[in-house]
Amino acid sequence: MYKKISFLTLGAALIAAPVLAAPGGAKADTDGNGTLSRAEAQAHAAERFAKMDYNKDGKIDAADRTAKRAEMQAKKFASLDADGNGSISQAEWTNQNAERAAKRAERVAKRAEAGEAGDGKRHGMRGHGKRGARHAMHGGMMAKADTNGDKAISQAEFQVAALARFDAADANKDGQVTADERKAQRSEWRAKRAAPAAPAS
Template sequence: MKKLSIYAGLIAFSLTSAGALYAAPGNADPDGNHVVTKPEAMAAAEARFAKIDVNGDGILNAADRTAMMAKHFSKMDSNGDGSISQSEFMAIHEAGAERRADRREKRMEHIGAAMHEGRNGGRRGGGALPMLARVDTNGDKAVSQAEFRAAIEARFSKADTNQDGSISIEERQAARKMR
């Protein structure tokens, strides 16, 4: 169950990030016109998939999780001795402290605004496991590139309310309110 939770978290992160493709200009808006076209969103989603498909086999599964964990471990093990000392751990922790503080501040601003609007911090709840079940359409506990693309296309279509192949600022704002 723990492995499934870690794997589901990886999938949830990737889809949440992909969902943000049309939520914020700049992520999938290379021309900066504040309109995200379907080709822009799909290109950004493909880049995200390629990044988390560590072994490049076109499927997000336990092998990717293992490879990603090994990559993170080797990054933390700066002297390459096969173990992480307290000083290595603290060095990594301190290196990311400022970045985490900035993200936390932005998150708190978002949650504060959401609470003011009467929403649950912009989150529906349910966590990663239900998301994994929705995306893993064939139930093999792995998400293929085709399943990933289908989920992104469905999210894009839902946000593109006038079905013109692009998500305008107004559609983006409406999608945020729906979430």
Template structure:
């Protein structure tokens, strides 16, 4: 069971890494504050630093495995080397900031945070691998910080419809709808035709 669970966690970790820079088109982004390009670049840089588990300046298989092992170890609360259904379904507490900037009490993930779309709970799989390949512009099997930030900013620029250097909630929503329509058209084109 441990091996199967680790494979599932690896998929989630890869999806998280792949989709991290693509949050501009994610559903639910309408309520987020406007973001400037400089803020997006800073966010991407900090995200890369968190994801680079071994601090070697690139995101690759070693980082995915390190995150997968760390997550497995956090979930394996009885430390027996396997995850029960209860352990697997448990979401770790996350510290959040209160409106005044102080840390608020942690709370369980509710599908909108740790295990939800934003962190790869949905939307990974084959699409995650495709997005990773897009970010790996020199095709070396790893994503450097420069590649990661460039990919993040390309998605920002695509969402910034009026090219004023700020992505608004309306632009996020429009980008999400555009990407959804493109995905649905591609999916429909791949469906076998009924005879």
């Protein structure tokens, strides 16, 4: 149970795992020919691993989640500490809240202009639901990538998982994944998520 929860949390915190969730996309297609080769998928996996390994210790684990959180907190503090004196005054806090409220009002106005429903609560709930589903999916894939069960993912494990996703998407086994093959794989995942869970025996 602990392993499952820790990896779900890690997957959510690292947002991560697009390379595990799919064999790659436009960014991975470095030669821009509209298809993804296995070599491109492997290079993209190495790039993603490097970005996710925040503390650069050669593995992805809870320590990276902590490092990422600390980085985000530091950036947030810096954005609040307008004069850079190492502390946040009442005025700085008030200004930040005012700016946030103004941006929120601007987003609401843009949605109204676009003819979208103004029920912010409903939009928020729907958004959180989608993010939660993605995080759960990524968390499950991260757990599967941890083949030795040490609650950490090495670069080798990450590569194996990424290439397994590539091979699964490569329907005709020609060493290339086309946009149509990626679309078919996404449709398959959506169908699996929509399918009712099997009753416990």
